[in-house]
Amino acid sequence: MTRAAAPRRRRLLAAVLTYVGAVLLAAFLLAPFVWLFISSLAPLADLIQRPLQWIPPHASFDRYRTIFFGADGRDFRFALRNSAEVAGLATSISLVAGMLGAYALSRFPSRGRSGLLYLMLATYMTPPVAILLPLYLILSRVGLLNSVLGLALVYTSFLTPFLTWILKGFFDAIPEELEEAARIDGASRVGSLVRVVLPLSLPGVITAVLFGVILAWDEFLYALIFTSSTAAKTLPVAISEFTSRFAVDYGLMAAGGIVAALPPLILAFALQRYLIAGLTAGSVKG
Amino acid sequence: MPRIRTILTLLAIGLVGLTGLALAQDVTLRALFMQQAAYSDDDVRNMTADFEQQHPGVKVDIEFVSYEALHNKIITAAAAGGGGYDVVLFDVIWPAEFAQNDILVDITGRLSQSMIDQVVPGAWTTVMFDGHYYGIPWILDTKYLFYNKDMLQKAGISAPPTTWQELLDQAKTIKDAGIVQYPIVWSWGQAEAIVCDYTTLLSAFGGSFFDAGQPTFNQGGGLEALQYMKQSLDQGLTNPASTESLEEDVRRIFSSGQAAFALNWTYMYNLANDPAESQVAGQVDVVPAPGDGTHSQVSAVNGSMGLGITSGSTHPDEAYQYITYLTSQPVQEKYAKLSLPIWKASYDSAAVAQGQESLIAAAKQSLGAMYPRPLLIQYPQFSTWLQTDIHRALLGQLTPKDALDDTANNVIRDKLD
Amino acid sequence: MLLPALTVVAGVVGYPFLRTLYLGFFKAPLLGKTRTFVGLGNYLQAFERPEFRAAVGHTLAFTVGSIGLELILGVAVALFLDRAFVGRRILRALLILPLALPTVVNAVMWRWIYNPEYGALNALLTQTHLLPDYRSWLGAPGIAMAMIVVADVWKNFTLVALLVLAALQTIPVELHDAARVDGAGGVQRLRYITLPGIRPALLVALVLRTVEALKVFDIIYVMTRGGPASSTKTLSFLVYEEAFSFLQLGSAAAYAFLTVALILVFVAVYIRLLQSRGVAG
Structure with a gap:
């Protein structure tokens, strides 16, 4: 063995180890989800076999047909619609409130205002169960129980602080001088926000929308308590009911899970650049 | 004079017409069920569709939740006051709690003795508390x-x-x-x-x-x-x-x-x-x-469940019609494959027993032995x-x-x- | 301009929050017309209740277990992906998958994997002869909580990984080069360059994840509903049960506020940690 061969061999070993690690990581990340997908295609008889066959001999998209067109999928389709409406509505409201709030915090910082920011963040720490009941009674009094609008309003309470936080980070990065030019031309604060700051921080706005939709799509406890019928039940509630209702058809449960996961997954992958930017917005500044 | 009479007549006709209109106005009931197999969702939907057909003017909106969520839904709806459900499905273990908290209407006065006598004796304990009836048993069930x-x-x-x-x-x-x-x-x-x-x-x-x-x-x-x-x-x-x-x-x-x-x-x-x-x-x-x-x-x-009318219901009469329909002998016998009827006579019906003779035979013994969970x-x-x-x-x-x-x-x- | 945001937050959270605080001093049945003032009675009673003490224990076990694993795994994966190799970008994109998966779907997915009779985990372990026979995972106390932790870690460690990875990329390469010239080894560089560089990101991840973990409800609700033998009943689940199954609003409110207090203790400790390090560094 020559002296030159040792480092080369070590480098080769490092490369091999790197790829072994990469494959293991990929498998760990993918395996559970892939199994969920396979389960949604395989006939029940294959799923409950022992020893389990990992690649089912027969696969079909029948369950997806059931979910989208069949009678058993009726409640699920309503839930899909409700989830989309709640997420869209809640994110829109929170985005407007969050943009104005973030702009104020970014442009006129003061001790009192940053206190407000922390106060808003503190609401994020409140466990939903702590406000569930009074909220329930309020919603019922104003007739917003079991309604998409009511649920969306509730969601704005945790989306707004979160979006404000993200947007403030983006607004801080835009030099104020850029706005001054606009204001000299007679634009108001709101005008310069709309015409100057927003276009420049478009990535921030996209990030905020992305987070709003993902968080609203994910929420479970409020939806569980505040909705009761197909008029307002969201996907997480419908999915949790799948487990008691279709305990016998694991495949249908899996198909429902896949369909419920697709919208946020597609959004997140399509906009992954913004997702990561949003995640790091708060942390890098420390 | 005849003029006045004509006017009065017209007025009278108008009034009758108006009340007629008011009567014809649709009453919508909200009913809460559980999504499980004893009477499948489809069974309940079909029964309800038949009921609506036989009772023009009454519409029923039905909702299904899992058994685990049923109790809490009834409670939270009651806590919110009016505008909730008219009819709810409830488990044998809840009448004490529901009666105490004024969630269900006491329907003792609506039940006739002959109706009470025609039902399998143990079934009534499902809906009773302190000698009062808070509903009609519907899913007569045991293990x-x-x-x-x-x-x-x-x-x-x-x-x-x-x-x-x-x-x-x-x-x-x-x-x-x-x-x-x-x-x-x-x-x-x-x-x-x-x-x-x-x-x-x-x-x-x-x-x-x-x-x-x-x-x-x-x-x-x-x-x-x-x-x-x-x-x-x-x-x-x-x-x-x-x-x-x-x-x-x-x-x-x-x-x-x-x-x-x-x-x-x-x-x-x-x-x-x-x-x-x-x-x-x-x-x-x-x-x-x-x-x-x-x-x-x-x-x-005793794992039975009953149908009751909520205290907040603004249409208790229609709600009562609905629950008597669902629990009636012909309806229960028609859907007797997943849940057995509450009526004594059904257990001697050849049509009910057909294809499930051993289940009926077991039921005859078991239903008499049903033991209650504590009230x-x-x-x-x-x-x-x-x-x-x-x-x-x-x-x-x-x-x-x-x-x-x-x-x-x-x-x-x-x-x- | 802050008004809309504040209105939303104060209106939807503020009043109910104060209302719950108020109710915590009463014996208040959900449906009862009468309310009796009991002062701190609900709080004192909470500490006497074995259910409450057990729920605190389960919540802490879940929090410490999942956060610990998420940090270790997250940092390890971030360090791994910070190196240059082909395929790194694909792996980085894959980290988004668990993150975007709805929590309830994640819970349903793992429950299916853990199924005692048909689950993939049992199949995998018996086919590779690591386990002699199929077994129950969510039906055995101790193990059930560990399995829920695994499901939670799978979904959330990628958040830590992504945050840390972003922080790693802000550390100038020259810093490492200079240290290497000065004769610093890999361990030393990790300790004196990498760790200080990612500390802010780690702290954010730690606070976010801890607050979430202490509030945990949905994964428990879907996977075990607090069983077996109530060994996975966490604080949020206990509050939910106390209010909506047992109808005891007053004690539910007290439990909820003790949960808030627990969260505050954790966050205060974290902020303290950050500040002391900041001064020392």
Whole structure:
């Protein structure tokens, strides 16, 4: 063995180890989800076999047909619609409130205002169960129980602080001088926000929308308590009911899970650049 | 004068017309059901569609939630005041709580004695508290012992067990013959289901829950029941997956041929014999849950559910029409495959028995033996303690005696009523 | 301009929050017409209740277990992906998958994997002879909580990984080069360059994840409903049960506020940690 061969061999070993690690990581990340997908295609008889066959001999998209067109999928389709409406509505409201709030915090910082920011963040720490009941009674009094609008309003309470936080980070990065030019031309604060700051921080706005939709799509406890019928039940509630209702058809449960996961997954992958930017917005500044 | 008369007549016609219009205005009822197999969602939808057809002007919006969510939905709707449900499906264990909290309307005055007499006697206890009727029983249900005929035959067993001890003996024979690894499966997940199985055993061993307000389930038959459960688990005769199973898991395990015996509700009989749902279709038979031979010959728990009218309902009359329709004999006999009728006469009807003769035969014995779970206002709290402590014993954290003593002490400490 | 945001937050959270605080001093049945003032009675009673003490224990076990694993795994994966190799970008994109998966779907997915009779985990372990026979995972106390932790870690460690990865990329390469010239080894560089560089990101991840973990409800609700033997009953689940199953609003409110207090203790400790490090560094 020559002296030159040792480092080369070590480098080769490092490369091999790197790829072994990469494959293991990929498998760990993918395996559970892939199994969920396979389960949604395989006939029940294959799923409950022992020893389990990992690649089912027969696969079909029948369950997806059931979910989208069949009678058993009726409640699920309503839930899909409700989830989309709640997420869209809640994110829109929170985005407007969050943009104005973030702009104020970014442009006129003061001790009192940053206190407000922390106060808003503190609401994020409140466990939903702590406000569930009074909220329930309020919603019922104003007739917003079991309604998409009511649920969306509730969601704005945790989306707004979160979006404000993200947007403030983006607004801080835009030099104020850029706005001054606009204001000299007679634009108001709101005008310069709309015409100057927003276009420049478009990535921030996209990030905020992305987070709003993902968080609203994910929420479970409020939806569980505040909705009761197909008029307002969201996907997480419908999915949790799948487990008691279709305990016998694991495949249908899996198909429902896949369909419920697709919208946020597609959004997140399509906009992954913004997702990561949003995640790091708060942390890098420390 | 004739002029005036004409005007009056016209006015009268107008008034009648107006009231007629008011009558014709649609009444919409909101009804809450659970999504489970005893009367499937489709059954309930079809029954309701027929009702609407026969009662023009009354529309019913139906909602389904899981059993686990049913209690809390009824409660939260009541807490919110008006605008909630008109008709709710409720479990046998809730009338005390619901009556106390004024959730359900007392319909004692609406029921005729002849109607009361035509119903299977035990069924009424489902909806009664303190001598008053808070609804009409609808899903008359108890747990039966299901068995796989082919497996018993293969093990050389000629007849299903008639005592709980015999069940263990037969299960051991089947296990030793290598026919199935864990012969018995139960719904012993931490939920109301485990209390149902425990109650069945408690009644079989001659136990009771309370005597003069004092807990008695931690001694005698109540203690034996838990010891029996633990023993069957320790001997490997009960499937260990039972401790995380609910009724639907039991059905799947039994229907895929992984168990020789299962304790489950009525609905499993026809589903386990349906080739589309089961790999053991045609091999399934049913008998009443056995007794212990001395205190009892058969045992059963009252697992029925009733339909009631909520106190907040603004249309109690239409709501009453709706629940009497759903519980009526013709409707129940038409949908008798997953849930058996409440009417005595139905059990002698050839049409009802057709294709499910052994279920009807078992029902005739079991329904008379239905044992109630305790009638407590704070039943959900009691049940949660009991579920937890039974689990602790089954999973080896406490001895059966200590476990039941713990629940009993909690009851005494909090003066549960 | 802050008004809309504040209105939303104060209106939807502020009043109910104060209302719950108020109710915590009463014995208040959900449906009862009468309310009796009991002062701190609900709080004192909470500490006497074995259920409450157990729930605190389960919540802490879940929090410490999942956060610990998420940090270790997250940092390890971030360090791994910070190196240059082909395929790194694909892996980085894959980290988004668990993150975007709805929590309830994640819970349903793992429950299916853990199924005692047909689950993939049992199949995998028996086919590779690591386990002699199928077993129950969510039906055995102790193990059930560990399995829930695994499901939670799978979904959330990628958040830590992504945050740390972003922080790593802000550390100038020259810093490492200079240290190497000065003769610093890999361990030393990790300790004196990498760790200080990612500390802010780690702290954010730690606070976010801890607050979420202490509030945990949905994964428990879907996977075990607090069983077996109530060994996975966490504080949020206990509050839910106390209010909506047992109808005891007053004690539910007290439990909820003790949960808030627990969260505040954790956050205060974290902020303290950050500040002391900031001064020392």
